[in-house]
Amino acid sequence: MKKILILLICLLPIIIFTACDDKDDIRKDIDDLNARLDALEDDLVDLNTGIKSFQDAMKGLVLITDYSMDEKGNYTLTLSDGKKLVIYSGQPAGEIPILGVNDAGNWTYTLNGETKELTDKDGNPCPAVPVDGKDGKTPTISIDSDGYWCYTIEGGEVQRIEGRYNIANIEKIPGGIFSSVTVEGNNMTFGFADGSTTIPLLGGLNLAFSNVSGELTSVTVAKASSITITATSTNVDNIIIDQTPLKVNLTDAASDNLTISAKGVAAGEYTVYFQIFSKEGYRLIKPLKVTVSE
Structure with a gap:
């Protein structure tokens, strides 16, 4: 009996230290996640501002009045409402949800090589431009408390983007919603993962x-x-x-x-x-x- 007691006493520090290590690991994971979400917050604001500005330009509510390109091929657009829209020359590497507009005029996202339409909780698509007298809707990209990519359609229910690689990575957040941009004559063509949209400068x-x-x-x-x-x-x-x-x-x-x-x-x-x-x-x-x- 004494031997068993001694053995239990000897094991007690190991159990305590192991439990502490687990708690420390969990605490570290939580701290890392919070730090990652905090760092992503400003980028998400810029991303969602870009989504809204681009949609306004598609609908003709604002005009592209000027643009400039830096040495890396990134464009900065000046809009008629005074806002600036930065368009990067390409998306960073990695599996991230990239927004687009399909031939039906609905918002889409592409993740892990698969393109799907953004839908509301009832499964209805999210139009990017006015259709049948109804105004287009603006999606908002976000990240939930567990670190997953999510989207909301104009104040609706927050929905998690599907896919095996839907965890947001601070190193892989997109700088903008476009995969490319080209200027030819008086037109700017914005490339998405699944197509492109052309908008004339200064409303044509x-x-x-x-x-x-x-x-x-x-x-x-x-x-x-x-x-x-x-x-x-x-x-x-x-x-x-x-x-x-x-x-x-x-x-x-x-x-x-x-x-x-x-x-x-x-x-x-x-x-x-x-x-x-x-x-x-x-x-x-x-x-x-x-x-x-x-």
Whole structure:
């Protein structure tokens, strides 16, 4: 009996220390989770602000008035409501839920290579744009107390995103909701995991130059001669042509309305700048390169 008692007494410190180690591990896990959630909070605010701003641009409630690109290929968009929207050149590595808009105009998320529609608790899809007179809905991305990705549709019930890899990772949170962005002419195309959406800059404000051969960015005119092409305006309320040695005349005709004369101008390279304004007062500068040949 004494031997058994001695053995139990000897084991008691081990049991106590093991229990303490378990509690310490649990406490550390909780602290790590709380620290991770705190660190993610600011990123989630930026992410959800980006979702709302992009949806407003799709619906035409705000316009993309300007943009700039840094050395890493990331874009910063200026919106007509004064907000800035940062679009990163690509998503970080790892399995994270990436939002998108499918061909039906509904919000989707892609996780672990599988794309699903965001739905409310009744299974109804979440439209990104107005459909049948009903306004689009804005999803909000969040992380629950257990560290899982979740979403809410305009104040509705919080729903956990499905999937085996739905635990949020602070190193893998997306910088934005886009996988890519490209600018071509007066349009910006936003790429998602399952498609893309194109939004015209300044609500489509544009001035395009063309002739029978197609769209032009430059023309050639012989010295002491002139050339006539077509300038097509979209959502343009007023046009100002910057001073130039060339003689430039633009009329309201539907075609063959832009004449450029090189009379009295030396041979060389010139650029004519057209300042176009929308009725809201937004300005876009459209250049046309002109080569004056001998």
